[in-house]
Amino acid sequence: MKGSRFLAPLYLFASFVPIYWLVCMSFKTNEEILGKFTFFPTSPTLDNYSTIFTDSSWSQSYLNSITYVTINTVLSVLVALPAAYAFSRYRFLGDKHLFFWLLTNRMSPPAVFLLPFFQLYSSIGLFDTPWAVALAHTLFTVPLAVWILEGFMSGIPREIDETAYLDGYSFARFFVRIFLPLVRSGVGVTAFFCFMFSWVELLLARTLTSVDAKPIAVTMTRTVSAAGMDWGVLAAAGVLTLIPGAIVIGFVRNYIAKGFALGRV
């Protein structure tokens, strides 16, 4: 396998090229982006970034996105933990069907479901709040969280539970004090996936917000105006949306690298 050591760098390089192009564009002026082809920005400029940082609607929508993604991640992990425990430890009426049914909720084609979502969240008064987007995103994050956590939990021997109960631990105390630390890595990875899918989703987020809770990805579409597209600002905003995700994966990378040793996932 002599050639294989070059495969990973090669792939990483290829996959980085479009991202390089995005970063590169964010430092160019619009004239340079549209005018001619250049490998590097000929006169690097920070104008695109300063446009974003001086306009409060950008930073506000950035915060909005982070708010609903955080709510969604916390909520998904919290409800998924006990459920995943139940699926990994017990058999109960309808367990297998329920497990598969959870995943079927990811299958709804977005276009038509947007209107019912809009009606539902308008009628309960959550429209244009981070909660609406966070709850709507649980549609695909909660099933995923249950599936991933179940894999991790199934990797932990059941003897641990039994010993703890014999030692007189209550379920709640056992779960928080003993079991959670054991599946810490699974929680980290699950949180990353919830974060990721919620962060990049646009259709639902756009439909369920108008002004107050507008997410960053929607604010970006403002760069399309009558005068054409403001590619530079769009690229700069794109670069900024990469940062929170990169930070999160920085936190969980060790879990991904080591922690899975426990689980089947």
Added chain:
Amino acid sequence: MDKPINHRAWFLVTPVVAIVAFSAVIPLMTVVNYSVQDILGPDQRIFVGTDWFQKVLHDPELHGALLRQIVFSLAILAIQLPLGVGLALVLPREGWRSSLSLVLVSLPLLIPWNVVGTIWQVFGRGDIGLGGVALNALGIDYNYTANALHAWLTVVVMDVWHWTPLVALLAYAGLRAVPDAFYQAAKIDGASRWAIFRYIELPKLSGVLTIAVLLRFMDSFTIYTEPFVLTGGGPGNSTTFLSQYLATIAVGRFDLGPAAAFSLVYFLVILLFSYIFYTAMNSKGEAGK
């Protein structure tokens, strides 16, 4: 695996069922409601039974979109699975290089979907984009806005670039679960690299690969934002996949009834395929243990 039977486990599952029922079942029921009615106005609704379903099932444009969709999903599964698993096998396992490559691999996953489309829109342009310029310099007359095949290939490459990391991350994580003792035993037996992969690593990966296949299948089958931003479904209909055709009916023409009937059929198709994948991979996984 003999898990104890305990119906009280339902208490632990209830929060999940409640939240998913709220965010999924209520909208689904609304769509079912639309699909059997002709909605003329807020107070004018006519029950039309299965008319919309019949109309939708005989729509030739829909058949075209469905065919394109199936070819697309199969193509990206056929590329992303081997590529993702292969990548997971060759990624560094220890030290700073493993951390760095994990972050680099994941970057495309973290870009909002409309930005993904925008990146490729510029990147592929023959006059100002790096990818387009490079291809033209190689002597290929590449133009994704005019040539249907080029547009289709661009969407496939974009999707491979965007989503292979997901398969790679899951597979990488799954590979970490293979105990070192297995590799040592294989070494003593003089097993070839292929044999190690086929009989040790692949069976251990079956769990993660089930999830990877299901996720990739569902998400590619409902792909919308990226091709919409990149090509708007064109040139012609060449990159109009099911979701986008659905959006033209629902949002463009505002035909809610047919659109709802369509999305229920759509949903059932995905459900059917996913169930087949799930059962097939699960039974294979059980046999491999």
